[in-house]
Amino acid sequence: MTGNAEIALACASLLADELARGGVEDVCVSPGARSTPLALAVARHPRLRVHVILDERSAAFFGLGIAKATRRAVALVCTSGTAAVNWHPAIVEARYSQTPLIALSADRPPELHDTGANQTIDQRGLFASAPLWFFEMPVPAIEDDSERVWRSVAARAVAVAAGPPAGPVHLNLPFREPLAPSAEIPDLGSGREGGAPWERHSPAALAADAHPIEDLARLIEAARDGLIVCGGLEDDAPSILDLAERIAWPLVAEPQSGLRRDGALSAPQLILDRIDPSVVLSVGAPPTSRATRALLGRAGRVVTVDPSRWNDPDRRSSWTLRADAALLADALIATIKPREDRAWIERWRAADAAARDAADTLMDSWDEPFEGRVARDVARAVPAGGLLAIGSSLPVRDLDTFMAPREDVWVIGNRGASGIDGFVSTVLGIAQTGEPTVGLMGDLTFLHDAGSLAWLASRAKPAVLVVEDNGGGAIFDLLPQGSIREADDLFVTPHELSIEAIARAAGCRTRRVTRAADVAEAVAEAVAAGETTVVHVECARTAGPPRRAEIAAAVAHVTK
Numbered sequence: 208m209t210g211n212a213e214i215a216l217a218c219a220s221l222l223a224d225e226l227a228r229g230g231v232e233d234v235c236v237s238p239g240a241r242s243t244p245l246a247l248a249v250a251r252h253p254r255l256r257v258h259v260i261l262d263e264r265s266a267a268f269f270g271l272g273i274a275k276a277t278r279r280a281v282a283l284v285c286t287s288g289t290a291a292v293n294w295h296p297a298i299v300e301a302r303y304s305q306t307p308l309i310a311l312s313a314d315r316p317p318e319l320h321d322t323g324a325n326q327t328i329d330q331r332g333l334f335a336s337a338p339l340w341f342f343e344m345p346v347p348a349i350e351d352d353s354e355r356v357w358r359s360v361a362a363r364a365v366a367v368a369a370g371p372p373a374g375p376v377h378l379n380l381p382f383r384e385p386l387a388p389s390a391e392i393p394d395l396g397s398g399r400e401g402g403a404p405w406e407r408h409s410p411a412a413l414a415a416d417a418h419p420i421e422d423l424a425r426l427i428e429a430a431r432d433g434l435i436v437c438g439g440l441e442d443d444a445p446s447i448l449d450l451a452e453r454i455a456w457p458l459v460a461e462p463q464s465g466l467r468r469d470g471a472l473s474a475p476q477l478i479l480d481r482i483d484p485s486v487v488l489s490v491g492a493p494p495t496s497r498a499t500r501a502l503l504g505r506a507g508r509v510v511t512v513d514p515s516r517w518n519d520p521d522r523r524s525s526w527t528l529r530a531d532a533a534l535l536a537d538a539l540i541a542t543i544k545p546r547e548d549r550a551w552i553e554r555w556r557a558a559d560a561a562a563r564d565a566a567d568t569l570m571d572s573w574d575e576p577f578e579g580r581v582a583r584d585v586a587r588a589v590p591a592g593g594l595l596a597i598g599s600s601l602p603v604r605d606l607d608t609f610m611a612p613r614e615d616v617w618v619i620g621n622r623g624a625s626g627i628d629g630f631v632s633t634v635l636g637i638a639q640t641g642e643p644t645v646g647l648m649g650d651l652t653f654l655h656d657a658g659s660l661a662w663l664a665s666r667a668k669p670a671v672l673v674v675e676d677n678g679g680g681a682i683f684d685l686l687p688q689g690s691i692r693e694a695d696d697l698f699v700t701p702h703e704l705s706i707e708a709i710a711r712a713a714g715c716r717t718r719r720v721t722r723a724a725d726v727a728e729a730v731a732e733a734v735a736a737g738e739t740t741v742v743h744v745e746c747a748r749t750a751g752p753p754r755r756a757e758i759a760a761a762v763a764h765v766t767k
């Protein structure tokens with residue numbers, strides 16, 4: 208007999224089918240009874256890939272990693288209660304990094320709320336302002352409009368998550384018992400013809416209109432001594448390199464922009480404090496490093512470019528231009544003649560090359576691993592076409608300072624909210640693309656999400672996790688907190704935990720590196736092994752700060 212379980216699965220199947228029609232391919236499911244209709248619907252759909260992950264926090268970060276690497280929305284499924292609350296950090300990261308996620312939380316039906324019913328909490332608006340859209344589904348029922356309601360909500364969830372701006376969506380889905388089907392599932396409709404989505408969605412064009420482009424072109428032409436600063440970008444925008452070349456402005460590209468390639472400065476962080484540009488074009492996410500932020504503070508004028516965000520934490524911008532970076536660069540290239548006077552860009556290119564050379568020579572003379580060189584060498588060791596997931600804290604800053612230009616590696620970080628949480632899961636999610644994936648992270652970042660490794664190491668496609676073990680949060684040694692009497696207890700938190708023992712307990716291969724020169728080979732060997740491998744790099748905590756000072760002194764000397 209058709210009862211609640213069969214009706215719920217029929218409705219959930221409409222939802223699952225519409226997600227697949229909208230381009231969703233991966234669903235991260237965590238076990239639980241209330242979500243039975245959702246779990247069965249996605250698992251029985253021929254085109255959805257289901258990843259079953261015990262810990263919802265890990266599941267959400269794993270899905271986040273897949274979504275970051277594929278730019279396709281990933282769906283999450285879990286049961287009612289605290290289960291869904293564990294998604295929150297990844298949903299926040301998705302919001303601030305514009306990553307498409309569709310969170311499907313199962314719930315008790317309305318009549319069980321506020322009665323003391325088991326595992327029942329108020330899930331409406333659970334993620335506060337983080338989702339781009341929250342919607343409470345009706346309890347499944349067979350009505351004339353069942354197909355329209357379930358398919359159109361799913362189609363809209365995919366459209367909102369895809370953006371622009373992309374981001375997370377939360378659907379809360381109450382189900383009434385019984386939940387496990389035992390009879391035939393009713394067919395509530397087969398959707399639009401030809402497998403088309405229920406509703407086509409055409410987002411507004413993101414090209415800036417002609418007037419601001421003309422104004423910006425004149426501003427650029429008038430400034431001989433400008434600079435382009437490019438933070439993280441979601442999409443490939445190589446025309447920014449062409450623009451920089453044409454207008455003869457140096458390009459300061461963070462690795463996550465995908466533009467740290469030939470033509471961009473190679474080690475801009477080492478020389479930025481000497482540049483005083485009259486105009487800065489700031490593209491993509493706001494800069495990670497203090498030096499770049501200080502540069503924006505000194506610039507005569509800052510123009511910010513982004514399709515939707517207000518990327519101006521220090522309130523330096525005098526013009527926010529709503530445009531897609533690549534489209535804007537194309538439009539400017541079509542409007543601006545190549546600049547003949549190249550003295551400004553050549554001067555900074557020469558300083559940049561000298562700084563890069565001095566830093567490399569010095570770092571190569573050190574035998575013990577130093578975090579800056581580890582970042583440089585790991586970035587070099589990722590195979591062509593591979594992905595480099597970069598952890599927050601020192602790794603992301605060191606990569607920005609020391610990564611040499613490369614165009615065949617894609618760098619992804621959790622820089623929307625810059626948490627150190629969920630990073631192991633994110634790296635393994637990124638690895639589900641099947642491309643070689645290397646994650647570089649600090650020891651605390653690894654430990655924060657070590658539990659996820661136990662579950663995922665044997666289930667997910669492999670990744671290489673490079674852990675810089677410097678005995679705690681070494682970044683605090685470089686911050687004012689490092690000189691507080693309680694610095695070790697409250698901030699750095701040194702520990703006696705064995706990274707390798709934890710990795711082995713999770714079933715991973717391990718490799719210990721104690722010599723700086725071995726990092727690249729260890730990464731290459733781990734990639735080739737095709738099994739999830741933790742490369743444990745021992746970095747002496749006390750060695751870092753004096754080495755950073757030595758590099759600064761060497762660079763100051765050659766570029767004076």
Ligand SMILES: Cc1ncc(C[n+]2csc(CCOP(=O)(O)OP(=O)(O)O)c2C)c(N)n1
Nearest residue numbers: 600601626627649650651652679680681682
């Ligand atoms: C979820 C979360 N908790 C706390 C912080 C604050 N935090 C920033 S860096 C850091 C230390 C990271 O240590 P580690 O991963 O070892 O990197 P290292 O500083 O040694 O490079 C902490 C705790 C954060 N960013 N995110």
Ligand SMILES: [Mg+2]
Nearest residue numbers: 649650679681
């Ligand atoms: Mg550390």
